[in-house]
Amino acid sequence: MNQVRRPEPDVTVVTGAGGWLGTALVRALTTGEHRRAGTIRALVHDAADADRVRGAGAEPVVGDVTEPATLGPLVDGVSGTIDVVHAAGVIHPRRTSDFERVNVDGTRAVLDLARHAGVRRFVHVSSNSPFGTNPLPTDRFRANEPYDPYYGYGASKMRAELAVLDAADAGLDAVIVRPPWFYGPHQPPRQTTFFRMVRRGRFPVIGRGDQVRSMVYVGNLVDGVVRAELVDTPAGRGWWIADARPYTVTEIVETVGEALRAEGFEVAPNRVRLPTVTGRIAETADALIQRAGHYQQQLHVLGEMDKHIACDISAARDELGYDPAVALLEGMRRSIRWCVDQGYEL
Numbered sequence: 001m002n003q004v005r006r007p008e009p010d011v012t013v014v015t016g017a018g019g020w021l022g023t024a025l026v027r028a029l030t031t032g033e034h035r036r037a038g039t040i041r042a043l044v045h046d047a048a049d050a051d052r053v054r055g056a057g058a059e060p061v062v063g064d065v066t067e068p069a070t071l072g073p074l075v076d077g078v079s080g081t082i083d084v085v086h087a088a089g090v091i092h093p094r095r096t097s098d099f100e101r102v103n104v105d106g107t108r109a110v111l112d113l114a115r116h117a118g119v120r121r122f123v124h125v126s127s128n129s130p131f132g133t134n135p136l137p138t139d140r141f142r143a144n145e146p147y148d149p150y151y152g153y154g155a156s157k158m159r160a161e162l163a164v165l166d167a168a169d170a171g172l173d174a175v176i177v178r179p180p181w182f183y184g185p186h187q188p189p190r191q192t193t194f195f196r197m198v199r200r201g202r203f204p205v206i207g208r209g210d211q212v213r214s215m216v217y218v219g220n221l222v223d224g225v226v227r228a229e230l231v232d233t234p235a236g237r238g239w240w241i242a243d244a245r246p247y248t249v250t251e252i253v254e255t256v257g258e259a260l261r262a263e264g265f266e267v268a269p270n271r272v273r274l275p276t277v278t279g280r281i282a283e284t285a286d287a288l289i290q291r292a293g294h295y296q297q298q299l300h301v302l303g304e305m306d307k308h309i310a311c312d313i314s315a316a317r318d319e320l321g322y323d324p325a326v327a328l329l330e331g332m333r334r335s336i337r338w339c340v341d342q343g344y345e346l
Helices: 020-030 047-055 097-117 151-169 189-199 218-230 249-262 277-291 297-304 314-320 328-342
Strands: 011-015 039-044 059-062 082-086 121-125 174-178 181-183 215-217 238-240
Touching: 011 020, 020 039, 020 047, 020 218, 039 047, 047 059, 082 097, 082 218, 097 121, 097 151, 121 151, 121 218, 151 174, 151 277, 174 218, 181 218, 181 328, 189 249, 189 328, 215 218, 215 328, 218 314, 218 328, 238 314, 249 328, 277 297
Parallel strands: 011 039, 011 082, 039 059, 082 121, 121 174, 174 238, 181 215
Antiparallel strands: none
């Protein structure tokens, strides 16, 4: 399919600019391969993040999607075109009520801002969690996949998507990108823990480790987001943005070990094999804890480790011209080098 790209906007608004994807996106738009001449306005939580995005060449706005009164400066004083990339959200909160407050109410607040400001295109960053898990290792989430949310986070991201689709029906040019588990530079501490566990041979693999998982290198995801913003498509579309193919959990662990060795680290053979029932026990406990309004990150992640979660990116290839350039080994090596540059212990 021939893609028609719109000109870059005068102002690009990025929410969640202090997070993993937001940081990578701001840097790509200000100094990286997607550098643009227009203004980048970045929503951040505090002064430290404001200094960081200012140093990258963006205009920081300190605020919170859960406090609509703080969002006005993102669009104030703009006479030209505005695009919004809504990357703010919470994945691992302390309480499950934060899912609704941040992911649903926060998305509605940014949508209201976009409507009143006459935003040209609104790109919502969603997740695989609104669609649950794949019943079989050969199954793939498709562009028109029905919702089947996975616990609190999945339900909140589903409701956020529905709010975006309602806004599109009402006339806002809004689209959705759906990344799975992503990796790469600017990662949070939990990803550094992942590297340490693999290096020490302690990453918990359930059963044979043949669970199929889609992943996306953060640079590939940035490219997909930019294409979703600039390629002229109908409103209301949603695309899976991931690496070229899914990987098995065993392949992921082995490839991370290979990447660590290539970057000069000693890596112990992985010795932690858990029975298949472990995932079901963790998932049951996770469900009970969430039902009580609480959230335990390690338990939730373990409960997902026996699941297949894989997607089909063909719609993004056809409609956006998306072609993921970085695969798992190279992406993990870049991520490890970034951690070393930051002085993180692996």
